[in-house]
Amino acid sequence: MFSFTAQLYLISLIAIVLVLTYAIRKARTNTLPFPPGPKPLPILGNLLDMPKFRPWDRFMEWRKQYGDIVHVTVFGRHIIILNSLEIARDLLDGRSAKYSSRAYNPMMHEPSLMDCEWVFAFRKSDEAWKRQRKLFVQHLGPSAVLSFHERQLDSAHAMLRLMLNHKTSDNLEESLKYNLSGLIMDVTYGYEVKPENDEFVELATTLTTRLTRALHPNFFAVNNFPWLKYIPAWFPGADFKTFAEEARKNAIAVRDITFEYCKAAIEAGMAKPSFVGNAILAASNGDETTDARRVQDIKEIASIMFVAGNDTTAGVLYACILALVLHPRVQKCAHAELDTVLGSPDSPNFRLPTHADRISLPYIDAIVKEVLRWWQPLPGGVTHCTTEDDIYRGFKIPKGSRVIANVWGIMHDETLFPQPNEFRPERFLVSKKEDITCDPALSGLFGWGRRICLGRPLAESSLWIQIASILAAFHLDPAKDETGKDIDVSYAFDREGFELHPIPFPCFITPRSKNATARILETATS
Numbered sequence: 219m220f221s222f223t224a225q226l227y228l229i230s231l232i233a234i235v236l237v238l239t240y241a242i243r244k245a246r247t248n249t250l251p252f253p254p255g256p257k258p259l260p261i262l263g264n265l266l267d268m269p270k271f272r273p274w275d276r277f278m279e280w281r282k283q284y285g286d287i288v289h290v291t292v293f294g295r296h297i298i299i300l301n302s303l304e305i306a307r308d309l310l311d312g313r314s315a316k317y318s319s320r321a322y323n324p325m326m327h328e329p330s331l332m333d334c335e336w337v338f339a340f341r342k343s344d345e346a347w348k349r350q351r352k353l354f355v356q357h358l359g360p361s362a363v364l365s366f367h368e369r370q371l372d373s374a375h376a377m378l379r380l381m382l383n384h385k386t387s388d389n390l391e392e393s394l395k396y397n398l399s400g401l402i403m404d405v406t407y408g409y410e411v412k413p414e415n416d417e418f419v420e421l422a423t424t425l426t427t428r429l430t431r432a433l434h435p436n437f438f439a440v441n442n443f444p445w446l447k448y449i450p451a452w453f454p455g456a457d458f459k460t461f462a463e464e465a466r467k468n469a470i471a472v473r474d475i476t477f478e479y480c481k482a483a484i485e486a487g488m489a490k491p492s493f494v495g496n497a498i499l500a501a502s503n504g505d506e507t508t509d510a511r512r513v514q515d516i517k518e519i520a521s522i523m524f525v526a527g528n529d530t531t532a533g534v535l536y537a538c539i540l541a542l543v544l545h546p547r548v549q550k551c552a553h554a555e556l557d558t559v560l561g562s563p564d565s566p567n568f569r570l571p572t573h574a575d576r577i578s579l580p581y582i583d584a585i586v587k588e589v590l591r592w593w594q595p596l597p598g599g600v601t602h603c604t605t606e607d608d609i610y611r612g613f614k615i616p617k618g619s620r621v622i623a624n625v626w627g628i629m630h631d632e633t634l635f636p637q638p639n640e641f642r643p644e645r646f647l648v649s650k651k652e653d654i655t656c657d658p659a660l661s662g663l664f665g666w667g668r669r670i671c672l673g674r675p676l677a678e679s680s681l682w683i684q685i686a687s688i689l690a691a692f693h694l695d696p697a698k699d700e701t702g703k704d705i706d707v708s709y710a711f712d713r714e715g716f717e718l719h720p721i722p723f724p725c726f727i728t729p730r731s732k733n734a735t736a737r738i739l740e741t742a743t744s
């Protein structure tokens with residue numbers, strides 16, 4: 219046994235070694251350069267270099283100039299832009315423990331403003347976030363999603379009936395979005411959305427818009443100058459305070475009101491199985507404190523599902539319709555494959571697809587993959603934040619850096635996807651062995667590492683059945699102008715913001731046959 223003095227020496231020695239190692243490491247990190255990037259101005263940093271519109275295009279230019287990893291600053295905040303799949307995977311997947319938090323956003327997180335630190339998708343990677351992720355996976359992971367296939371099918375049929383009435387694309391995106399709202403509310407709460415003007419949908423839609431604005435780096439000055447939070451609400455130009463107050467109430471309403479509806483339905487024995495219903499039933503373990511915390515976790519996580527899942531899924535679906543209008547060849551190949559499985563639309567035996575057909579329809583699967591590659595609803599992903607200093611390829615990446623993976627750039631990287639601007643589902647047909655089969659869903663489209671999108675299984679299977687059903691039932695064609703010529707929709711791409719949607723484009727929606735119309739109408743009563 220060591221004497222007490224010897225133990226004291228040993229402990230002191232270990233402490234000195236640890237302190238020295240830390241100091242040497244820190245000194246070494248401090249002497250390393252940041253990754254390259256455009257030269258910053260004093261105070262503003264690279265504020266003026268950061269484009270408001272299609273920033274991913276500028277990021278790709280920087281890739282040519284500075285390489286796959288770029289460093290900029292804005293008001294002293296470090297921003298690291300990752301322009302290649304390899305680097306994004308190295309850092310965001312491979313070093314996920316350091317790269318998975320979210321940055322402080324004054325508008326969103328300040329108690330005197332929106333006080334929304336609890337909003338799951340934008341909260342720090344703390345203990346509550348870990349607990350809530352676990353809960354989400356338990357009740358909406360890949361196997362749990364199977365139990366919602368029937369609701370997804372009902373939603374796809376409702377969409378076909380909508381499209382039958384639409385004939386053209388006027389307000390189509392809004393209809394698709396509203397229809398998918400019904401699905402997400404049903405899966406989350408077992409709540410049946412009213413045919414129009416549903417108050418819960420309105421609350422959640424308003425919150426989505428408000429969160430998007432709050433998170434935008436330049437929408438509110440307080441996000442760049444946090445001291446503005448001290449300005450009183452009556453002060454001229456302090457409208458952001460009113461916004462914050464309304465958004466805070468809106469977020470609480472979305473969290474609490476729909477949850478209470480679901481709880482009341484469970485207590486009355488009227489509840490349909492749902493994420494919240496299943497989680498509540500599994501929650502009771504007799505310990506009051508744990509139960510209360512669990513209920514709070516369920517409420518909080520449920521309230522993000524609409525916000526995270528509705529516009530994103532609807533945006534991809536709308537973009538898929540655009541892609542199909544622009545590529546009649548793809549529709550033709552899809553129809554040929556569908557007809558071998560579902561019967562020809564001219565035959566009385568023709569039927570609509572179900573999830574069980576997925577295994578026999580690889581081309582439809584390839585279309586879903588290609589649309590996710592061709593069009594990303596979140597082209598810059600959601601920004602991550604580092605929780606420790608790091609060194610990568612000889613560059614320092616300080617703690618607290620905001621890390622943006624340029625998902626659009628990665629999905630249009632011609633070394634990964636030759637002729638990236640072409641819509642060519644064949645690239646994902648394993649049988650054709652064309653290109654490389656780099657699955658967009660596993661390459662950043664749904665995010666990275668510990669932060670990866672939790673709704674991916676639900677989103678992918680919803681998209682699959684919606685796209686397969688549209689293709690089985692309809693022809694989608696460009697609209698004609700007065701002289702009978704196709705109206706060009708090929709430039710219907712641009713819209714700025716946190717999420718990207720095609721701008722409305724004109725098209726004709728025609729049932730493939732009388733049988734197709736009949737099958738669609740039958741779904742209303744079946």
Ligand code: HEM
Binds near residue numbers: 523524530531662670
């Ligand atoms: C095509 C549809 C969708 C796309 C493209 C998409 C994409 C994304 C992306 C890029 C992120 C950020 C990941 C990161 O930070 O690295 C994310 C996060 C998230 N998504 Fe999705 N998403 C979709 C649908 C859904 C759906 C349907 C739901 C819910 C039912 C959902 C729930 C979430 C949640 C809860 C998070 C936050 C994860 C976290 O911060 O830990 N998403 N999604």
